[in-house]
Amino acid sequence: MRHCKNNFNIFTFLPPIVHNALTNIGSPEPSSLARSIIDVAKDYGKKTAAFYSWEQFRNLSAPGSLDHSHFINSGSTENFDLEAALVATGYLNFCCPDFCFIYLKGTDIAGHRSGSMSAEYLDAIETADTARGIILNEPI
Numbered sequence: 001m002r003h004c005k006n007n008f009n010i011f012t013f014l015p016p017i018v019h020n021a022l023t024n025i026g027s028p029e030p031s032s033l034a035r036s037i038i039d040v041a042k043d044y045g046k047k048t049a050a051f052y053s054w055e056q057f058r059n060l061s062a063p064g065s066l067d068h069s070h071f072i073n074s075g076s077t078e079n080f081d082l083e084a085a086l087v088a089t090g091y092l093n094f095c096c097p098d099f100c101f102i103y104l105k106g107t108d109i110a111g112h113r114s115g116s117m118s119a120e121y122l123d124a125i126e127t128a129d130t131a132r133g134i135i136l137n138e139p140i
Contacts (some may be wrong), residue, residue: 035062036060036061036062036065037099038050038060038061038065038066038099038101039061039062039065041065041098041099042061042064042065042066042067046097046098046099047067047095047096047097047098047099048061048065048066048067048068048097048098048099048100049066049067049068049069049070049088049091049092049095049097049099049100049101050066050068050069050070050100050101050102050103051069051070051072051084051087051088051091051100051101051102051103052070052071052072052084052101052102052103052105053071053072053073053074053080053084053103053105054103054105054108055071055073057101057103058071060101067095067097068091068095068097070084070087070088070091072084072087074105074109077109078109079105079106079109079110079124079127080105080106081104081105081106081124081127081128081130081131082127082130082131082134084102084103084104084105084131085102085104085130085131085132085134085135086134088100088102088135089134089135089137092135093137102135104128104131104132106124106127106128106131107121107124107125107128109124110123110124111124
């Protein structure tokens, strides 16, 4: 589950040589040029939030860019997607951020552990879909 470089590409719209997350391991120290979508939202006075269970995501925005951040340490072994969804939903309904990043890690864990299209992976997809429904306040 080492996707630092790819996530920085997505969040900053910059190539690795510019954002400075050059490998997929460890905790990168992004370049000051690497303004993520979270940073830009904050620059425009927007209220921002993030909910995640992979600690490296804390580096996807500059200090002070997140109004709220919630980290659940899954230890890369347990699927906490439903817990993350419930925590995020409580915050979304109460605080109404303008930009919110929610990372559901269960499919990543299952895919690495059991392989794509395994029974565990397909169960994780179903759990992620249930979590998505919770976040969007859809009836289960």
